Amino acid sequence: MRFWSSSRPAASDVDEDAEEIPSQSALVPADSVAGRSLVIVIAIMTFLAALAANVAILVADASVEWRSDVAREATVQVRxxxxxxxxxxxxxxxxxxxxxxxxxxxxxxxxxxxxxxxxxxxxxxxxxxxxxxxxxxxxxxxxxxxxxxxxxxxxxxxxxxNAVLDDHHVFIERLGDMARAAVAIAALIFVFILAAMAVAVASATRAAVATNREIVEVLHIVGAADSFIAREFQRRFMALGFRGALIGGGGAIAFFALAQFLAQRWRATGGGDQMEAMFGDFTIGASGFVVIVLLAGGVAALTGYLSQFIVLRHLQRLG
Structure with a gap:
C-alpha cells in the first residue's frame, strides 16, 4: 500500500521497503486494555441511557392513563x-x-x-x-x-x-405537571449520559492517537490522505461502540423483561398494585424496543464520528 503523493518530493534515497506498509497491519490495535475499557464504559452508558429513555416513556404513558381515569370521575359534596x-x-x-x-x-x-x-x-x-x-x-x-x-x-x-360538584381539574393539572417534570428530568439525565459517553470516547480517541503518534505522523508526512487515517480510527472505534451498545442495549432489554416478570409476580401485593398504578406493568412495548435499537445504532455512529472528527483535527494541526 503506497502513501506517496505526487506533490511530495521524490524519494529515491528512501529504501523501497520503507514505502510499503503491510496491508494486514491495523493502524489502531484490534484489541487492547483501553479498547475493552471503552467497550465497558459504552455498555454502561448505553444501558443507563436506555433506562432513562424508557422510564420517561413509561411515566408519560402512565400519566395519560392517570389523567384519563381521573377525568372519567367526578364527585359531589353535599354539606x-x-x-x-x-x-x-x-x-x-x-x-x-x-x-x-x-x-x-x-x-x-x-x-x-x-x-x-x-x-x-x-x-x-x-x-x-x-x-x-x-x-x-x-x-x-x-x-x-x-x-x-x-x-x-x-x-x-x-x-x-348546598351541593358542590368537583371535576378534579386541579388534580388533573397537577398530575400533568408532575408527569412533565418527571419526563423532563429523565430527558436531562439522558442528555448528561450521552455527554459523558462522548467525553469518554473523545478521551479514548486522543489516547489512541497519542499511543500511535509516530505511525500517524509518519503516514501524514509521507502523504497518506488524512481521510484514510481518520477512517481507520473511525472504523475501529465504531466497532468498539457497536459492541458496547449491543451489550448495553441487550442488558436494558433484559432488565425490562425481568422487571415485567417481577411486576406480574408482585401484582397481587399492595406494593405491587401501587407500582403498577404508578408505572404500569413495566411493559415497554414495541416503541421501547425501537428506542433501544435506535439508541444502540446512534451510540455506535456517534462513537465513530467523534473519533474521526478528533483525528482530523489532530492531523490539521500537524499541517
Missing part, C-alpha cells in the same frame, strides 16, 4: 346546613345526577364511608358523629358521551344549593 335535611338533599342530588346525559353511575357514600374518608386527615378513633361531615356522591362519567359539567353544576345548584 349539612341548618334547616335542611341532608339525607333528602343527598337523594335529590343523586337523582339529578342520574338524569343527566353522560353520567353512567352516581354512587352515594354512606355517612360512615364519608367519615372514613376523613380518617387519614383527622386520625383514627375520632368520633365524627357530631361533626357536620359532608356526604359524598361519586359519579362515573361516560368517556364517549361527555357530560356538560357547567350545565350540570347549574342544575345541581338549583336542586340542592
Amino acid at each position: 349539612p346546613v341548618p334547616g335542611r335535611n341532608v339525607e333528602a338533599d343527598v337523594k335529590d342530588a343523586a337523582e339529578t345526577m342520574r338524569r343527566t346525559p353522560g353520567v353512567r353511575e352516581a354512587r352515594v357514600y354512606a355517612k360512615s364511608e364519608s367519615e372514613a374518608l376523613l380518617a387519614p386527615w383527622l386520625g383514627e378513633g375520632l368520633n365524627l358523629s357530631e361533626l357536620p361531615t359532608p356526604r359524598m356522591i361519586v359519579l362515573k362519567l361516560d368517556a364517549e358521551n361527555r357530560a356538560d359539567l357547567d350545565k350540570l353544576r347549574m342544575e345541581l345548584e338549583r336542586a340542592v344549593p
Whole structure:
C-alpha cells in the first residue's frame, strides 16, 4: 500500500521497503486494555441511557392513563346546613345526577364511608358523629358521551344549593405537571449520559492517537490522505461502540423483561398494585424496543464520528 503523493518530493534515497506498509497491519490495535475499557464504559452508558429513555416513556404513558381515569370521575359534596335535611338533599342530588346525559353511575357514600374518608386527615378513633361531615356522591362519567359539567353544576345548584360538584381539574393539572417534570428530568439525565459517553470516547480517541503518534505522523508526512487515517480510527472505534451498545442495549432489554416478570409476580401485593398504578406493568412495548435499537445504532455512529472528527483535527494541526 503506497502513501506517496505526487506533490511530495521524490524519494529515491528512501529504501523501497520503507514505502510499503503491510496491508494486514491495523493502524489502531484490534484489541487492547483501553479498547475493552471503552467497550465497558459504552455498555454502561448505553444501558443507563436506555433506562432513562424508557422510564420517561413509561411515566408519560402512565400519566395519560392517570389523567384519563381521573377525568372519567367526578364527585359531589353535599354539606349539612341548618334547616335542611341532608339525607333528602343527598337523594335529590343523586337523582339529578342520574338524569343527566353522560353520567353512567352516581354512587352515594354512606355517612360512615364519608367519615372514613376523613380518617387519614383527622386520625383514627375520632368520633365524627357530631361533626357536620359532608356526604359524598361519586359519579362515573361516560368517556364517549361527555357530560356538560357547567350545565350540570347549574342544575345541581338549583336542586340542592348546598351541593358542590368537583371535576378534579386541579388534580388533573397537577398530575400533568408532575408527569412533565418527571419526563423532563429523565430527558436531562439522558442528555448528561450521552455527554459523558462522548467525553469518554473523545478521551479514548486522543489516547489512541497519542499511543500511535509516530505511525500517524509518519503516514501524514509521507502523504497518506488524512481521510484514510481518520477512517481507520473511525472504523475501529465504531466497532468498539457497536459492541458496547449491543451489550448495553441487550442488558436494558433484559432488565425490562425481568422487571415485567417481577411486576406480574408482585401484582397481587399492595406494593405491587401501587407500582403498577404508578408505572404500569413495566411493559415497554414495541416503541421501547425501537428506542433501544435506535439508541444502540446512534451510540455506535456517534462513537465513530467523534473519533474521526478528533483525528482530523489532530492531523490539521500537524499541517
